[in-house]
Amino acid sequence: MDILFTPNALIALLTLTFLEIILGIDNIVFLSIVSGKLEEKDQPKARRIGLLLAMLFRIILLFGITWVLNLQDTLYSIDWGFFSAHITGQSLIIFAGGLFLLYKSVSEIHHKMEGEEESEKGKSTNSLVAAIMQIALLNIVFSFDSILTAVGLVSMKEPAQGGFGYEGALIIMILAVIISIIIMMIFAGPVSKFVNNHPTIQILGLSFLILIGVMLIAEGSHLAHFRFGDDIEVSSIPKGYLYFSIFFSLFVEFLNIKMKKNSSKPVKLKNNKIVDKELTDSDVLN
Template sequence: MPFAEFIAPHFVWLDDPTAWVALATLVVLEIVLGIDNLIFISILTNKLPVEQQKNARRIGIGAALVLRLILLATISFIVSLTTPLFTLFDHGFSWRDLILIAGGLFLVWKATKEIHHSVDPEDEKDTMIGSGVTLSIGAAIFQILLLDLVFSIDSIITAVGMTDEIAIMYIAVICAVTVMLIAAEPLSRFIAKNPTIVMLALGFLLMIGMTLIADGMGFHVPKGYIYAAMGFSALVEALNMLARRKRAADKAAGRNGGGH
């Protein structure tokens, strides 16, 4: 069968244990890299009317999957994006570098703008914590697609550096995006119910944006440092949330005790 003969060469790695290790590693890595994208999608879609949020999240994550699958199909072109176009300050800038810098600048601008709207008491027209909604679903999807492109290119180049098997890359991307799709709703609800988490997430986006700019400028920051900082910050915020709940419970118990 022609189709079977076409597919078979792409799965010769099934009998190779090292290939399965590479697949598992790449799936985990793609999921971790997808956290950035998922945080952005959750924050952005929470600004939409409630009835549009779920569809916008699904479209955004679906677009991420389609983009990554298309980029994998043009993998030779994606690899060529790392070829330097010009040299400035002793650093050769490639299309990948320029895309990362542009995406980083967009994230820094977006996070800064949302932080301003969140802390400015005079600005109630476009706030992530308040109930005001000024973002249209079209604008939200456009911004999601823009960041999807940046994160997808970085994700694919990372995958190319880990394995030569295109089938492993496809499976890893599909698994990672499936996890994103499952986690999107709970994460968005959690962010919406906890206003302090919004500020923390915006801080994450600001840090990710600066990291993308630094990477594009030739200053590579190990991802482990970034996610360790995010994990530590999330742990501190979780402890703060537990402390607030404990104080609220003690206060309620005091009121109930005083009533008797």
């Protein structure tokens, strides 16, 4: 335990906590979109359960870090001449998560833009259980990405070799996960309210999820060593480029919202449970 109070350990904890929060942004966006379709009284519960599941999955994976690392072993190899790959368990999970995120994001954009009402198909509002299942499914993928980043950052070498040792590194990673989830819980409510009250932010957030889905598919393909011919191998997309584009787009949209705040009321998307109280019935129908 003494090693946890060294300057290197504290720096590693702060750095890893910051990275966990950054990597959790896509999780909060997804939580906001999914919980926004629930009744207003169920939305805080969905966010809390979603973030607690994220923390639980990450801690479980940290205790099973040996199993997680073994998922990098090749399960099946393909060699068709023009295409070759070495499929691993990790690549399958990341690739499937990217496909799910693409499907969910595109379908949500379709429902919001086309205005396809649930009642037209005889369906009721999304249940809390269905929302939590979607959140849990995607949390598994996000947890793998988060844990692999943590393992790459915190050295498990013995202190004599410049590391923190297995137990020291494990404690640092668990503390970083717990602290980051607590911080995200504090800000998840205001972020979700802001996202659900501004339709342009919702569409922007869904576009970010599409971008993250493409990144996961590229990363899964890279982990599976997808190769076309002798020279072309699929590479992963650097996360720095992705998050820079997200923050830059949000900054521009915040400026846009501030400029238009006093000039006009925002357009309300279909299937959104939060309705501006100042709108009249005729405004809602229109």
